[in-house]
Amino acid sequence: MNRRSFVVLVVVGAAVLALAVGPTLVEMFAPERSTTVAEAGPGPGAVTLATGTFEGADAAHEVSGTVSLVREGDTHYLYFENYTQTQGPDVFLYLTPQGDPSTREQVAAGVKVLVDGGADGGESTKEGTFRQELPAGVDPTQYRGVSIWCDDFGVPFGWATLDAE
Known part of the structure; x- marks a missing residue:
């Protein structure tokens, strides 16, 4: 040849x-494409149990806004306000026992919360103001942190510590 x-x-x-x-x-x-939403806030009678402010992991993985743990009747949910994040592949929301959850071990000790309306059945792609109901059986008093985590690469995009009100 x-x-x-x-x-x-x-x-x-x-x-x-x-x-x-x-x-x-x-x-x-x-990266997935984000969807910006502006949903209603907590209803009358809702009780805010804890609130945190997001911090981005680094210049390539940014997250901002606030998150509150809210109880409304027998339902618990996370309420995101002015929330934005850098988009990436397979980025999910985790509720963790430890505040400022930024390591694989801290995230693994938590529970994955699929975002209603998120890409591919629950990825963290919503931005703006919205609420996400917690899965049945999750005792919210056992959790102090929220992590935005890339499952594909095992890296944090950002986190927030939930401080009691």
Whole structure:
């Protein structure tokens, strides 16, 4: 095989590989798109149990806004206000026993909370002001932190400590 045939073969092979693998790589690494919402705040009779302010992990992983743990009747939820975050692949919300949850161990000790209306069945892609009901059986008194965490790469995007009101 001469040099020219070899170069053509390599170029064609690379193009076929890019077409075959490219969409998978884009899906793995492309950030989700956020949705900005402006939902109603806590209703009458709601009790705010704890509140925290988000802190971003670094310049590439930013989170801001506030989060409150609220009880309304027998239902507990997290209420996000003026919430924004850097988007990424497979970024989820975790409620954790420890405040300022920024490590894999701290997040693993918590519970994943799927965001209603979030991308791909619960990723953290909503921004603005909204509430997220906690899963049944979760005792909110056992948790002091909220982490925004990338499951794919095991890195924090940001966190908040829930301080009692």
